[in-house]
Amino acid sequence: AQSVTQLDSQVPVFEEAPVELRCNYSSSVSVYLFWYVQYPNQGLQLLLKYLSGSTLVKGINGFEAEFNKSQTSFHLRKPSVHISDTAEYFCAVSETDSSYKLIFGSGTRLLVRP
Amino acid sequence: EAQVTQNPRYLITVTGKKLTVTCSQNMNHEYMSWYRQDPGLGLRQIYYSMNVEVTDKGDVPEGYKVSRKEKRNFPLILESPSPNQTSLYFCASSFWGARENTFGSGTRLTVV
Numbered sequence: 001a002q003s004v005t006q007l008d009s010q011v012p013v014f015e016e017a018p019v020e021l022r023c024n025y026s027s028s029v030s031v032y033l034f035w036y037v038q039y040p041n042q043g044l045q046l047l048l049k050y051l052s053g054s055t056l057v058k059g060i061n062g063f064e065a066e067f068n069k070s071q072t073s074f075h076l077r078k079p080s081v082h083i084s085d086t087a088e089y090f091c092a093v094s095e096t097d098s099s100y101k102l103i104f105g106s107g108t109r110l111l112v113r114p
Numbered sequence: 115e116a117q118v119t120q121n122p123r124y125l126i127t128v129t130g131k132k133l134t135v136t137c138s139q140n141m142n143h144e145y146m147s148w149y150r151q152d153p154g155l156g157l158r159q160i161y162y163s164m165n166v167e168v169t170d171k172g173d174v175p176e177g178y179k180v181s182r183k184e185k186r187n188f189p190l191i192l193e194s195p196s197p198n199q200t201s202l203y204f205c206a207s208s209f210w211g212a213r214e215n216t217f218g219s220g221t222r223l224t225v226v
Contacts, residue, residue, distance in 0.1 A: 009154070032213055043118075043204060043217040044157075051213060090156060100145050100208060101172060102215065104156035 002027045004091055006105035014113050015083055021076040021108045023091030031093040033074040034102065035065055038088045047089070050074065061085070086112045116141045120205050120218035127195055127225055135190045135221050137205030144210040146188040150174065151202040151220075160203075163188055164210065195225040 003026045013019045025031060032051050036044040048059025055067040065076045074091060088109050092102040118139045127133055139146065147162035149172075159172030163182040177199055179191040188207075192199060202222050206215040 004156070006156075036217075041220075043219045044206075045217075046214060049214065092157075094213060100210075100213065100215075101147070101159050101162065102149075102157070102206075104149075104158070106154050106156045 002031070002093055002095060002103045004093055004103055004105035006091055006108045008108050009106065010109045010111060012111045012113060013081055016080045018079050019077065019081050019085075019110065021089050021091075021110065023074045023076065023105060025072050025074065025091075025093045025103075027072075027093060027095060030096040032096060033065075033067060034092040034094070035059065035063070035074070035076050036090045036092060037061075038090065038107075040087070044090065047076070081110070081112050083112050083114060085110060116216070118205055118207055118216050118218035120203075120221050122221060123219065124222050125224070127223070129196055129225055130194050133192050133195060133223075135192075135203060135205075135223070137188045137190065137218060138186050139188075139205075139207040139216070140186065141207060141209075141216065142185065143207035143216070144185070145208045146182070147172065147206050147215070148178070148180065148188070148190050149204045149206065151204060157204065160190070195223075197225050199223065200225050 005024045034049045035047040050067045058064045088107045091105040121136045144165045148160040149157040151157045161180040163169040205218040208215045
């Protein structure tokens with residue numbers, strides 16, 4: 001069965017510092033990988049996705065992620081964060097040969113301090 | 115504007131009183147689904163629908179019903195709500211084959 005692990009429930013960081021949010025997954029088949037962001041009192045917005053091709057994926061708001069198949073990881077990075085990046089970030093996977101169900105991690109709250 | 119619209123945004127109800135949360139999308143998406151979000155658990159799928167009149171259970175379907183009579187609408191029905199259904203609910207939709215889900219703004223349900 002699929003599972004997604006986001007080990008860090010909260011990541012505090014100072015403004016303009018780099019950040020990495022970790023995501024590891026488990027699946028017996030190939031997967032598609034996603035990062036979503038949830039701002040307070042809002043729905044989920046797609047940051048970036050990996051479907052195939054280059055393992056380095058660039059998304060919106062300056063975020064990028066790298067798919068590492070051997071380590072089953074899909075970590076999210078940003079070289080310099082802003083106060084406005086404060087939000088909850090969810091990693092999700094979807095099996096390539098099944099329904100379109102997304103399996104989500106438990107989320108990481110990014111707290112950017114001035 | 116392309117969007118998924120959920121109503122209501124907030125709802126407080128009592129145990130056992132039937133309720134419906136509506137979901138509507140204007141993007142002609144075939145695939146629609148419902149998720150619940152609970153602290154420390156992320157989002158879990160309740161039900162999904164691949165097209166009109168085609169629905170199936172997700173990971174946590176107990177206590178919920180859905181219907182898909184029209185392509186744009188996918189209501190979530192709680193016939194007899196219980197306190198353990200207090201949660202934040204999201205509706206999502208996608209084109210078949212696209213793999214990208216558009217999410218609604220959420221419905222925060224409290225059952226007392």
